[in-house]
Amino acid sequence: MMLVLAMSLVMHPWRNAARALMILSASGPRGRRTALGEVLALALTAPLILPFLALLRLRLQMAEDSFEIARADRIQRDGSAAPHGRSPVGTAVNRAVWGTASGTVSPSMALTSGTVLELWQNPTNGVDVAIHHACELIRREAVREVRLQTYLFDPESAAGRDLVATLALKQQLDPEFRVMAVVDREGVERALAAAGVTAQVAIARPWGSRRGHHTKSFIIDGRIGILGGDNIDSPREKDLMIVLEGPVVEAMLHDFSDAWDHAARQLSREPLPPSPQEPWSEGKSPMTVLSKRGLAHFWGDYHANDSDQALVAALRAAQSEILIQSPALNADLVLRALVEAAAKGIQVRICIPLLQHNRLATKLDAADNASFVAFWTQLPPALREKIELRDFSSNGKTREENHTKFLCIDRQWIYVGSQNLDNQSFAFSREFGVGIDDPEVAERFAREVFERDWETSLPITPRWAERWIPFALWYH
Numbered sequence: 001m002m003l004v005l006a007m008s009l010v011m012h013p014w015r016n017a018a019r020a021l022m023i024l025s026a027s028g029p030r031g032r033r034t035a036l037g038e039v040l041a042l043a044l045t046a047p048l049i050l051p052f053l054a055l056l057r058l059r060l061q062m063a064e065d066s067f068e069i070a071r072a073d074r075i076q077r078d079g080s081a082a083p084h085g086r087s088p089v090g091t092a093v094n095r096a097v098w099g100t101a102s103g104t105v106s107p108s109m110a111l112t113s114g115t116v117l118e119l120w121q122n123p124t125n126g127v128d129v130a131i132h133h134a135c136e137l138i139r140r141e142a143v144r145e146v147r148l149q150t151y152l153f154d155p156e157s158a159a160g161r162d163l164v165a166t167l168a169l170k171q172q173l174d175p176e177f178r179v180m181a182v183v184d185r186e187g188v189e190r191a192l193a194a195a196g197v198t199a200q201v202a203i204a205r206p207w208g209s210r211r212g213h214h215t216k217s218f219i220i221d222g223r224i225g226i227l228g229g230d231n232i233d234s235p236r237e238k239d240l241m242i243v244l245e246g247p248v249v250e251a252m253l254h255d256f257s258d259a260w261d262h263a264a265r266q267l268s269r270e271p272l273p274p275s276p277q278e279p280w281s282e283g284k285s286p287m288t289v290l291s292k293r294g295l296a297h298f299w300g301d302y303h304a305n306d307s308d309q310a311l312v313a314a315l316r317a318a319q320s321e322i323l324i325q326s327p328a329l330n331a332d333l334v335l336r337a338l339v340e341a342a343a344k345g346i347q348v349r350i351c352i353p354l355l356q357h358n359r360l361a362t363k364l365d366a367a368d369n370a371s372f373v374a375f376w377t378q379l380p381p382a383l384r385e386k387i388e389l390r391d392f393s394s395n396g397k398t399r400e401e402n403h404t405k406f407l408c409i410d411r412q413w414i415y416v417g418s419q420n421l422d423n424q425s426f427a428f429s430r431e432f433g434v435g436i437d438d439p440e441v442a443e444r445f446a447r448e449v450f451e452r453d454w455e456t457s458l459p460i461t462p463r464w465a466e467r468w469i470p471f472a473l474w475y476h
Helices: 002-010 013-025 029-078 088-100 129-141 158-173 188-194 248-261 306-316 332-343 359-364 369-377 439-456 464-468
Strands: 111-122 145-150 178-183 200-203 217-220 224-228 237-245 285-292 321-325 347-352 387-391 406-409 413-417 431-436
Touching: 029 088, 029 306, 029 332, 088 111, 088 285, 088 306, 088 413, 111 129, 111 224, 111 248, 111 431, 111 439, 129 158, 129 217, 129 224, 129 237, 145 248, 158 178, 158 188, 178 188, 178 248, 188 200, 217 248, 224 248, 224 413, 224 431, 237 248, 248 285, 248 431, 285 306, 306 332, 306 406, 306 413, 306 431, 321 439, 332 347, 347 439, 369 387, 369 464, 406 439, 413 439
Parallel strands: 145 178, 178 200, 321 347, 347 387
Antiparallel strands: 111 237, 111 285, 145 217, 217 224, 224 237, 285 431, 321 406, 406 413, 413 431
16 A cells, blocks of 8 residues: 555655545545555655656656647647637637647647637636526527536535526426536436426546546527536636637537446436537637547546647747636646747746635645745745746635636637636546637636736745655656
């Protein structure tokens, strides 16, 4: 067991070590005693083991960095035939998707267009504005069907009750109204059935897998798409969803069908009805779909997908400014891209929440944002001066949670979707979002989403641990 724990430290240490201990402790009182002994043994030997493992981890990281840099350059060459974007960032993102060609939709469909109809942001008071607006839109606009994907669904939350009641009302008015859902885990099907809603539901996550179904989207009659980061659970955290129309909705429909086909279990034996065929008019903004299926196992090529490569390509293509909001920020590819940007003199501003709802899980997965503070604090001063960091607060006084996933490059290109800039999203989770290559839209979102939060967020003073414990021991 100690060998398993030690090897876990080399790869994804606390995550795998915790899993091994939990499995062991599940075997009863004897197992729990054994697990306690293992924890004590690990604690006693950690001072001897960790420095050597940290050195090994750094050497492995150097080799991985060289590989990923070479791969990113190769992808840009392979994708040189992709249509150019409006901005250099848009062109780099298009090339990444074209050269990788490993998303949930084809590259030709991923390079699309659309129009942003609305921007919804949840406040931090527990009122799920985005889901309530989505329900209003369904009640007002939906005629034939709703297709939805989500990660978390809490039937006892105000958002969950509102959605279930909305879908029940639509089927009461029209028994032929179709409801289809792909969700990460069970629960939504019972809530819908209890309300008398007939629905086709698929459970995406394989048993015992880390491949989370992290996509959050609604599609109304194949005409209107809603996407972003908001779960259906009314948490006390800020979040962001956008409403789209145009050809990008066709890509959302294909992503839903792909999610259905790759789900672990389909609870309905009926085949999924064909996607609605709508005559989409050209959208106002060039858009690129950034999608990935995620890995079901701990092994595999984590970053051989459209979304990871496109996000990193966007960061590397920046020329003047990078704005970031992410619930967690620790993906190695992103950290390297940020260092590269700072070295080129690009101004980077990052707003992250140091108040995170699941402290144990985030620490085990190295996703606690204190880890990023350690990374930032220990950068050379010349680089650290180019990366400004604040702790999210909407009132300028207290720490608050922020679940927004937002990236803005040079006020020309933005990303909105489900993907965090962390290890889980950059390895295991299924994700979906859009890059919008439109300076007018980018400026609006930068102002209404980022700058408003930046003004009220708090300066960060590193603690002693973040100053003195080498960040190689934070990032595992």
